[in-house]
Amino acid sequence: MHDFKIHIVGVAEGEVAPHLVAMVANCRLIVAAGSMQPLLEEQLSGYPRAQIVAITPLSAALQTIAFHAEKGNIAVLASGDPLFFGIGEALTRQFGTDKIVVHPAVSSMQLLFARLNVPWHDARFISLHGRKAGPQIPDILASPKVCLLTDRENDPAFIAAEILHRISPRQRSCFSLFVGERLGGAGERIIAGSLEEIADQQFAQPNTVLVLQDWSGEIAYPIFGLGEQEIEHSRGLITKNEIRAAVIHALRLPAHGIFWDIGAGSGSISIECGRLARGVQVFAVEKNREQLEHIAGNRETFRAWNIEIVTGEAPAALQELPAPDRVFVGGSGGRLADIVAAACTRLKAGGRIVISAVLDATRDSAPELLHAQGLAVEITTVAVERRSYPDPHPTRLNPITLITGDKNI
Template sequence: MTEGIIRVIGVDQQGEGKVNESMLAGCKAVVLTGRFHCCLPASAESLQRIPISPLTGAIESIRDHLSSGDVAVLASGDPLFFGIGKKLIKEFGRNRVKITPAVSSLQYAFARFAIPWDDAAFVSLHGRKHHNRVAALLTRPLTAVLTDNINRPEMLAAELLQFVGKNDEMMKIHVAENLGMPDERCVSGTLAEIAAMTFGNLSCMIIVRNEVSNSSGKSSFGLIEDEIIHSRGLITKNEVRASALHALAIPANAIMWDIGAGSGSVSIEAARMQPDTLVYAIEKEEEQQHNILANIARYGVANIQLVSGGAPEMLAGLPRPDRIFVGGSGGNLAEILRHGADELLPDGRIVVSAVLEKTRKEAPEILYQCGLKVDLRQIEVRRCCYPSGQTTTFNPITLIVGRSVSR
């Protein structure tokens, strides 16, 4: 006897109409949530109704009923868009699952605000945890978010606001609440405005980053010194910066500390290269802090947070890092490296840029004593203009690289 198939039927978010009788023909049971009972036609009275929660129990019931016929599963919107479709295909295989989608809540949300969404990124926090979710929500031009009672729009806005601080104007937030219901509400505002509101459990959030004219057409890597706001020539030179970023080998969805960030040149390039990475730029000099903020605004990089103050004291409370770059230590090299090594995540790296001979001698030993694998790279930069032949030679820089051992 041929076993039945699973008919996954998307239910319109607007709650308009009932499921077509033909979609349920041959079905022996239907899996659904309580709010979808009203969507069943009168002819479905004879079908056994199986609650979708708990999901493990629902799947076992589906398996039992397939031997006698088809099973219908009612799901919100498009079952393949952060829905149950993926789970059912994994459990039963593609050949036994037939999907009939409806319009999703996010499609309706984009329509409400008249925002084209063909280039949007999508994040679901509905019943899910997302590693490094601040970066996931901040760093794309257009991001749509499915929220829940734990991750409500005002909570997310407050979390993002805490990270971006004064750069709140870099984005606009749209929230669609209770779509298709009598108490539907659609509002738009800044992070601060949305954070001050209260929303229900059924909300969609759209984050629109403002376009930054200064960053258009710029490669994500390879900014030159004249393109980065800095003071008195205090900037990590192009060639050294490139080598440092190579040594850091920053992965996606990482946390990075840039200690003694100066003008923020390393932070800016790291943030642009890996937009899903959060970069904490720690800098104690007020002039350089202004430069960092100016460069963040110039290039529209929302995934950098300025931490005003010195290290190691300002490192307390920061998320544990995957990568650490030390461009300046303010005389606290040993304390910074020991604290950094203690906090470094498995497979992490610390890269120290050493201008002084004292740093070049002390940093490798400190990192080694902290249990890291250490190597040194000396960089000597000489630039020559053509055809004049004018040559500029810079002081040699040593990069000390410490790698944590996987635990």
């Protein structure tokens, strides 16, 4: 029985590596994108046109590959490294590791870094192919060196405009963008510019984008444990350090998911959670204009770009938000019952709600409200005493009760 293989052959700078041409020519079938037609005509001019199959739509290509896979070797031509944001993963998943042989080439991302003479071992790589760029902007902003694979919808101008929409004017000067058009092919071009300059241009496809941020001179804040004096706030209106730590521990943040911070105040809980769990999308809900300004300032200072600021009062402001995995209620404005009902209804199975209670009324009513919604309830009271040695006189903070509800169904 023949052990036929599916050869995934990387294409770089407009050609198949010379030592692979004969192998490809002897395959029963070649699967390739229409853009590779010039390559096929130049390097494989004698190959029967009837045995060349389009790679899109992918579902049809997979069916064709499956039909021929036991009758002879197949070559699938793919740009760059097929296992780096490429078709290699889909083919391996469909046909199994033993059936696949990968012949990688230099990717467009590698070419862009090489053309710019910029090291790439410390870069972040994101593919926007077939995805909405908007939700990826926090990931793009979270690293000083990010390389992007674009598509026609998520083109460089759109990406630059999305970044401009998110950041403040004073941050714009720290960004430098580089666009590599048709890298390795005819008509290759490198364009450098600011966010404003890139947002105002059109670019040839395909293209790859490098986003650089100058973070030199910035304060190296800890990953967790920001001090009250470091977080912008008004008149002492901030969740104290020790209480913040207890709240975040009680939340048991997932690696990915949705977190509602209701009555976010200065955003101290949102900021620490957003920085700890970059894969969590944080919605900081607040109605006070001064506090909203603090949240925006803190988000910028600490680069917690996975925080969405929601202006409004709960529960009405919660209606358009995606269903949460975690909820923290730090302020209810006298509407705790309505907030709990709305949050519990939307809370995902396995989700958790934490309510912070300073007032006796909240401490007494919150457990019953959560229990009535079918959540398993735990209550913890945190009392904090601070003292700086050798001063013998302690400062005692108001005790805080944390009420936790788990949705186990």
